[in-house]
Amino acid sequence: MKLSTFVAAAALLLTTACQHKLAVQTPNDPPNTGTTNPSSSLTPAPTSTATNIPVPDAAVATFDTTARPPWLQAKIQKLQAEEKSNPPTQIFRYRYRNQVVYYETGPCCDQFTNLYDSRGRLLCHPDGGLTGKGDGNCPDFTKERTNEMLVWQDPR
Structure with a gap:
């Protein structure tokens, strides 16, 4: 199909839809009637209450900064001076084998994560x-x- 034919078809479709005065309702719009299926009283009507679950803002997240x-x-x-990774790097503190350890997430896809002891020595790649x-x-x-605690997450 030629581009000009496609553009003409799209314009005709939009013009027709506008002439019919189509209205779009979202699930949060109040219902026009009492039920979604007028023949059944078992199907409740959608509510106008928002059903979205808020996602916390990563920049507002609180971190455990005690005794870093x-x-x-x-x-x-050093991580902040490097280019941002995707997903953002995170560092967690745990108790493991009766010691405090720090777990650094990997940048992506097949990259090792790092586990450090409390003195910063690399123990392994879990x-x-x-x-x-x-x-x-x-x-x-x-x-x-045990005792997972988010210590740091790249805020960029």
């Missing part, structure tokens, strides 16, 4: 990689971790 070790502060500054199971050095991390 210096190495972690430096790591966060997940990610080609298999999604990390490097195999802490296969119980997902099951055994």
Whole structure:
């Protein structure tokens, strides 16, 4: 179909629709009648109350900033100086094997995540990689971790 034919068909369709004075109702509009199916009293009419669930603003999220070790502060500054990753990098604090650990999410797709001890030494890569199971050095991390606390998330 030629472009000019397509444009003419679209214009005719729009003109026809406008002439018929079509009205669009959303689920939040009050109903025209008491039920959605006039022959049945079992089907309730839609309400005019909004049914959207608000999503928290990431920029307003509160983080656990208590007792961030210096190495972690430096790591966060380095991440902020780099190009933004998609999805945004997050750092969580957990208890794992009777110690405080820090879990850094990976940028995307087959990239390893990092698990650090409280002094900033890399312990393992709990997940990610080609298999999604990390490097195999802490296969119980997902099951055994406790006390999850979001420490930082890239706000960009």
